[in-house]
Amino acid sequence: MNSAEIRRRFLEFFENRGHKIIPSVSLVTPDAKGVTNTTLFNSAGMQPLIPYLLGKPHPLGRRLANVQKCLRTVDIDEVGDATHNTFFEMLGNWSLGDYFKEEAIKWSFELLTDKKEGFGLDPKRLYVTVFEGDKNVSKDTEAFEIWKKYVPEKRIYFLGAKSNWWEAGDNGPCGPDTEMFYDVTKEGLGDLFKEEFLQADEQRQVVEIWNDVFMEYEKRDGQVVGKLPQKNVDTGAGLERLTMVLQGVNNIYDTDIFLPLMVEARKLTGNLRAQRIISDHFRAAAALIADGVLPSNTERGYILRRLIRKAAMKAGGKTIDFTGWSESVNQVIREEIGKFSKTLNQGVKKFEKISTRNKKEIFGSDAFLLFSSYGLPIDSTIELAKERGLAVDVKGFEIEFKKHQKLSRTGAQQKFKGGLADESELVVKYHTTTHLLHQALHEVLGDKVSQKGSNITAERLRFDFAHPAKMTDEEKKKVEEIVNQKIRENLPVQKIILPKAKALKTGAYHSFTEKYGDEISVYFIGENLETAFSKEFCGGPHVARTGVLGKFKIIKEEAVAAGIRRIKAVLE
Secondary structure, three states: OOHHHHHHHHHHHHHOOOOEEOOOOOOOOOOOOOHHHHOOOOOOOOHHHHHHHOOOOOOOOOEEEEEEEEEOOOOHHHOOOOOOOOEEEEEEEEEEOOOOHHHHHHHHHHHHHOOOOOOOOOHHHEEEEEEOOOOOOOOOHHHHHHHOOOOOHHHEEEEOHHHHEEEOOOOEEEEEEEEEEEEOOOOOOOOOOHHHHHHHHHOOOEEEEEEEEEEEEEEEOOEEEEEEEEEEEEEEEEHHHHHHHHOOOOOHHHOOOOHHHHHHHOOOOOOHHHHHHHHHHHHHHHHHHHOOOOOOOOHHHHHHHHHHHHHHHHOOOOOOOOOOOOHHHHHHHHHHHHHHHHHHHHHHHHHHHHHHHOOOEEOHHHHHHHHHHHOOOHHHHHHHHHHOOOEEOHHHHHHHHHHHHHHHOOHHHOOOHHHEOOOOHHHHHHHHHHHHHHHHHHHHHOOOOOEEEEEEOOOOEEEEEEOOOOOOHHHHHHHHHHHHHHHHOOOEEEEEEEEHHHHHHOOOEOOOOOOOOOEEEEEEEOOOOOOOOEEEEOOOOOOOEHHHOOOEEEEEEEEEEOOEEEEEEEEO
8 A cells, every 4th residue: 555545545535434534735834823833844743723722613624634744853863764754744533522532543543453454454453552641640441441342351451641641742632542553563463562662662673653732731831731622633643653553564755655755865875874874864754844944054944955965964965856856845855965065075074083183072162163264064074073983072062162152242342353353164155245245335325335344253244334314125135136246156265465556546445544555355256357346355264265255144224323324244
């Protein structure tokens, strides 16, 4: 049974039992009350339905079913084993104050075992867990008694809240659940004592394939405060795991869901775990991009960037150009990897030197050096270290990072040359970008523009200039376009040392208040000095070519004094 048939059978099964089929919502789209404001992504089938679980009437009624796109990164370090992945599809059906435990358990069993309408699994290979109770909620003997109609008592186990309690967070609907597991061993395990079952679960001899949550309680600030106005049922089965079981393979990556991706991943590396990570992370990235997320350094965009870059690391800086995705999705992934590959190559070389010197641990200072001077994110350093059996002093890194932030905040009090916080790779990139920005401002606002100061850190550039009025959105957009065009042209950044008199005749921008020596360094961006896009008196340092800079974006334009404007900008 292929994955498309599994989706179809699931939806038809519940449609035949009075459920309305609702579409999957976006991974990032909140409902009318902004449910996803508390989380970056839809991480469960029930998440978009929280208002209705709390009592709001749903326009389609009280019985619903769908296949919901979800994304979770809490288990990202487990990706690469047999069953974990980040992006997944959740098969779910809900009762909003309608049926409860009796019907939910009956239909779960029928769907899993019925050969005509369901999936035809062997009921003798099913195991079930139910909630054993705690200080907040009593033991779920009701679910236990219902399950005894379908599964032998000796294959039903009471477990604690860690396994058999579901909640959306510290606030919202919650309740005990019952979970179904399937024996995937060749010979079959037969009846198991509780301890034997737990061991089989740990060894992946049994796989969780279904979960019925009985939502009748509410949490506030992490505490169960009482019951909801209505009793709800929220069920769920991960399509990927269910497909694995139904197709008789021992991992999700050998299913029809992942096999096309795995074929491409095998072209990039011979390491099996790396192939699985590549397949999962690029698949998740494609889903996020399709729902409007783009790589960035904050929130959802940062998660996407992490996924792409980790996959790229495993793939040696290469990507899957997958025909099953739209060209726009492939393009975003290619561009992100293109940016990262330069950083990765340089960072990995430096990492190898550091790891040779440090046999057990990457010091915090070294991890920060990799970040600040080579642009290697701490996540990437941790990943590289893990592959070599090394630890990373993350706390030490954080200390160094805070020192760096404090230095960056000193603003005008900085004493580094040319407004630079240091001469790390990222700072150097921003320094070159200020030259492009300066010239772009001249082209858009006119020649009366003159630089009044700059402050450059590894996080952003700040550029002060003389101009009498606030820039319009159109003017800012035009400046961005000019800078990004010159970055795409991958122009050379060159230096020439000239006698003061000749340097002045080049037309290069310079400060009339600064004292210059007899010889002056003129940096120009272009093939030659005469036709260069930008020319400035400058002591450096700069990148070799503009193509390494990334995408330029203005994040703020504001007044700092009479006739003085300030631009803050970043490279993405």
